[in-house]
Amino acid sequence: MKHKPEHERSTQAHLSLLATESAGDGGVRRLRYRTAAGYTVGTGRLMGTTIGEIEVRRTQRRKGYGQAILRDLIARGGRSLIALSEESRRLVEREGFILDPASCWHVLPDTPDVLREI
Numbered sequence: 001m002k003h004k005p006e007h008e009r010s011t012q013a014h015l016s017l018l019a020t021e022s023a024g025d026g027g028v029r030r031l032r033y034r035t036a037a038g039y040t041v042g043t044g045r046l047m048g049t050t051i052g053e054i055e056v057r058r059t060q061r062r063k064g065y066g067q068a069i070l071r072d073l074i075a076r077g078g079r080s081l082i083a084l085s086e087e088s089r090r091l092v093e094r095e096g097f098i099l100d101p102a103s104c105w106h107v108l109p110d111t112p113d114v115l116r117e118i
Helices: 065-075 086-094
Strands: 018-023 028-034 040-047 050-056 097-099 105-107
Touching (some): 040 065, 050 065
Antiparallel strands (some): 018 028, 028 040, 097 105
């Protein structure tokens, strides 16, 4: 596995998360999200413009971390994903993704805050 120099970016100010990015095989970007105190709360993956798994530690769920991670992955160029669970579906709906006939979710480029489903 290849690693890029670490890049940190604050995701949402009220959560104070830092993202550390490393490169995986085939251009996959792996991100680890942690608090200012260094506690890892979750991870995410970006493959080109496709958002991969978003995982939040079970003890840290329902606190806004999944939303913060998703927003950061969108800011890094993520435009589509496959939401497999009902929980992930609700998360991406809240962020303005729409579902296409092939069951892939996409961000609306002109209205990212609007919730629509095809």
